[in-house]
Amino acid sequence: MKKKKRLIIILAIVSFILIVLALVGLRTYGMLMRSNVMTPEGKEFSLYVPTGADFEQIKDSLYSHNLIVNKKSFENAASYKDCSHHIHPGRYVIKQGMSNNQLCNMLRGGLQTPVKVTFNNMRDVKMLAGRISTQIEADSLQLMEYLSNNEHLSSLGFNSKTLPALFLPNTYEFYWNTDAAQFVDRMKSEYDKFWNHERLDKAETLGLSPIQVSILASIVDKETNKTDEMPRIAGVYLNRLRSGWLLQADPTLVFAVGDFTLKRVLNVHKEVESPYNTYKYPGLPPGPICIPSLASINSVLNAEKHNYYYFCAKEDFSGYHVFAKTLTEHNRNAQRYQKALK
Secondary structure, three states, X not given: OHHHHHHHHHHHHHHHHHHHHHHHHHHHHHHHXXXXXXXXXXXXXXXXXXXXXXXXXXXXXXXXXXXXXXXXHHHHHHHHOOHHHOOOOEEEEEOOXXXXXXXXXXXXXXXXXXXXXXXXXXXXXXXXXXXXXOOOOOOXXXXXXXXXXXXXXXXXXXXXXXXXXXXXXXXEEEOOOOOHHHHHHHHHHHHHHHOOHHHHHXXXXXXOOHHHHHHHHHHHHHHOOOHHHHHHHHXXXXXXXXXXXXXXXXXXXXXXHOOOOOOOOOHHHHHOOXXXXXXXXXXXXXXXXXXXXXXXXXXXXXXXXXXXXXXEEOOOOOOOEEEEOOHHHHHHHXXXXXXXXX
C-alpha cells in the first residue's frame, strides 16, 4: 500500500514537472515564434546598423520606428538568443509579421540584404565620392582620403589624373557597411573584369592603353549624349591622333578652365595654360575629363572607320552633329549652324 502511494506521489510530481515544462515550452515557443513585427503600411523596412553599434542602439532604432509590437517579448527573446553579444553592422530588411526568432536570427547571424549602388554622369572623383556615400556606410571624406593616397593609387595602377578611368558607371550590389577600401577594391575587380582579352585586343589595335581609351571616351561623352553618334565622333578624334593633329576638343578646354557652366568656348579659352588644353598640346590629355560611360568606352573600342576630321552641331538643334572631311566643308557646316543660331 505504501509502495502504491509512493508511486502515485512520484507520478504526480513527474506529471507536475512535465506540465510546468510544457507550459514553459509553450511560453518560450510563443515568445519566439509568434508574430511581433509591424512595419509601416505593411511594407518592408530597412534597418541600418552602423559599425560599432550596440544592441541598445538597435533597440532604440526598432522602437523609434514602432516596429516591435511587444517590446518585453522581444527583449526576452533577444536575451534568450544572446543577441547583445552578436552585433553585425549592415542593412537588414524587416518584413511585416516577422517573429522574434526570425528577427533575432537575422540580426545575430548578420544576414543583411545588399544594397544596389548606382552611379553615372559623374564629372569627377569628388562628385563620385559624394554619390557613393549616400548609398553605403563609408562617407565622402573617408572615400576621398583613401582616393587621395598616392600609395593606394599606385598599387592599383593609377594616379590622381588617371583615377577616373578606374570607375565604370553601372549598378552594383554591395553590403551597406562597405568601407572605402572595400569599395575601391571592388571597383578594381570590376575594372579588371571589364578589360577582358577582347577589349584589350581592340585597344591594342587602336594603339591605345585601356586608360587612354577611357581618356578619349571621356571627351566623346562630353561631345554628345547621342549614343548612336559616339562611334563616329570617336572616329574623328582617332583620325586626328593618327594624323598627328591637335585634338582641339572644346570639352578639354572647359575642364582646363574649370568652369563647367561654360556653354561656348572662345579664343581666349584656347590660350589657357594647362596640359588639358588640346588646342596647345598634342595627343591625349593626362587623364579623363569626366568618368566616362560604358557607352563611350565601347564607342572608342568600336569606333567608326571613316575619313572625317571635323564635326559641328547640326543646324536643326537636334543634338546631333554634321561631319566633314575638309576644312572648307566644315566651315560651310559651321556657317549654317551660326545662321540658325541667329
